[in-house]
Amino acid sequence: xxxxxxxxxxxxxxxxxxxxxxxxxxxxxxxxxxxxxxxxxxxxxxxxxxxxxxxxxxxxxxxxxxxxxxxxxxxxxxxxxxxxxxxxxxxxxxxxxxxxxxxxxxxxxxxxxxxxxxxxxxxxxxxxxxxxxxxxxxxxxxxxxxxxxx
Amino acid sequence: xxxxxxxxxxxxxxxxxxxxxxxxxxxxxxxxxxxxxxxxxxxxxxxxxxxxxxxxxxxxxxxxxxxxxxxxxxxxxxxxxxxxxxxxxxxxxxxxxxxxxxxxxxxxxxxxxxxxxxxxxxxxxxxxxxxxxxxxxxxxxxxxxxxxxxxxxxxxxxxxxxxx
Numbered sequence: 001x002x003x004x005x006x007x008x009x010x011x012x013x014x015x016x017x018x019x020x021x022x023x024x025x026x027x028x029x030x031x032x033x034x035x036x037x038x039x040x041x042x043x044x045x046x047x048x049x050x051x052x053x054x055x056x057x058x059x060x061x062x063x064x065x066x067x068x069x070x071x072x073x074x075x076x077x078x079x080x081x082x083x084x085x086x087x088x089x090x091x092x093x094x095x096x097x098x099x100x101x102x103x104x105x106x107x108x109x110x111x112x113x114x115x116x117x118x119x120x121x122x123x124x125x126x127x128x129x130x131x132x133x134x135x136x137x138x139x140x141x142x143x144x145x146x147x148x149x150x
Numbered sequence: 151x152x153x154x155x156x157x158x159x160x161x162x163x164x165x166x167x168x169x170x171x172x173x174x175x176x177x178x179x180x181x182x183x184x185x186x187x188x189x190x191x192x193x194x195x196x197x198x199x200x201x202x203x204x205x206x207x208x209x210x211x212x213x214x215x216x217x218x219x220x221x222x223x224x225x226x227x228x229x230x231x232x233x234x235x236x237x238x239x240x241x242x243x244x245x246x247x248x249x250x251x252x253x254x255x256x257x258x259x260x261x262x263x264x265x266x267x268x269x270x271x272x273x274x275x276x277x278x279x280x281x282x283x284x285x286x287x288x289x290x291x292x293x294x295x296x297x298x299x300x301x302x303x304x305x306x307x308x309x310x311x312x313x314x
Contacts, residue, residue, distance in 0.1 A: 013299065014295050014296045014298075014299035014300075015295075016299065017295055017298050017299035017302060018295045018299075021273065021280065021295075021298075023279070023280050023295065048306055049302055049306065052274075052302060052305060052306055052309070053274045053302075055251060055255060056255065056270060056271075056274035056275050057274055057275065057277075059251070059252045059255050059256075059275065060252055061169035061172065061173075061252075061256070061271065061275055062165045062166070062168040062169040062172065063178070064164075064165060064168055064182060065165065066161050066162065066164070066165065069160075069161050069164035069165065069185075069189075070161050072164075072186055072189065073157060073160065073161060073164075073189055073193065076186070076189050076190050076193050076194075077193065079190075080190075080193070080194055
């Protein structure tokens with residue numbers, strides 16, 4: 001709420017907007033009404049601003065209706081639960097791999113050379129897997145034709 | 151407020167939030183993405199909204215606005231061609247439904263500053279009070295009236311130029 005005061009002959013300026021929006025004190029409202037009765041310029045300004053406000057209120061500035069937003073919101077829920085699912089699966093796989101590696105390292109039936117060879121093979125496979133996965137993810141993100149149906 | 155009540159209310163506010171996002175981002179699709187991201191934030195962290203501190207509508211609009219500015223920073227440019235604010239998503243059939251008055255208004259909005267567009271949409275399209283506008287825009291409540299008045303005068307002048 002603005003407490004700015006205006007002289008009796010001074011144009012009411014921004015108070016016109018406050019008046020339209022119902023944001024003035026009773027004293028300020030009366031000040032605007034008295035001034036507009038005597039000032040054709042401010043009276044015209046008030047009418048024009050009121051017409052502008054009404055036209056904005058009636059305009060359709062967004063073309064997406066509520067059903068679409070409801071659908072999108074359902075998708076948010078689906079995406080969130082799916083994310084949790086993937087997180088659990090990946091967590092389980094990583095835990096299983098960790099246990100496997102640990103068992104492999106402490107296994108006394110295999111020699112150091114055999115462990116190094118097996119470790120290199122499995123390590124190479126893991127590196128290749130993540131390399132291909134990374135490449136695919138980058139392509140998926142940057143491919144501008146991904147939504148084009150042939 | 152429980153999550154179902156929140157969902158119902160967010161659906162009602164999403165269209166208005168989209169209108170605000172369009173005014174900031176200048177692009178219908180990016181604006182829809184911003185609102186979608188804000189919905190994800192609101193629904194995955196419903197505790198972030200405290201109904202004792204105010205209404206859901208201004209809170210959600212603030213989340214959408216912040217998301218828009220994140221997208222603008224990522225885009226590294228807030229410059230936008232005027233025509234992008236005017237129904238880029240509208241197909242010919244939709245365009246028939248849009249009145250000439252709406253088109254002129256959208257063009258005029260695109261001609262004033264982003265700050266002015268936001269404050270006009272928040273008040274005259276979304277019906278927020280001055281206190282709520284100050285909250286959404288993070289500005290002192292005492293400056294809302296003068297900023298809004300200047301924005302309205304600027305919009306009126308542009309519309310007069312179109313022969314409204």
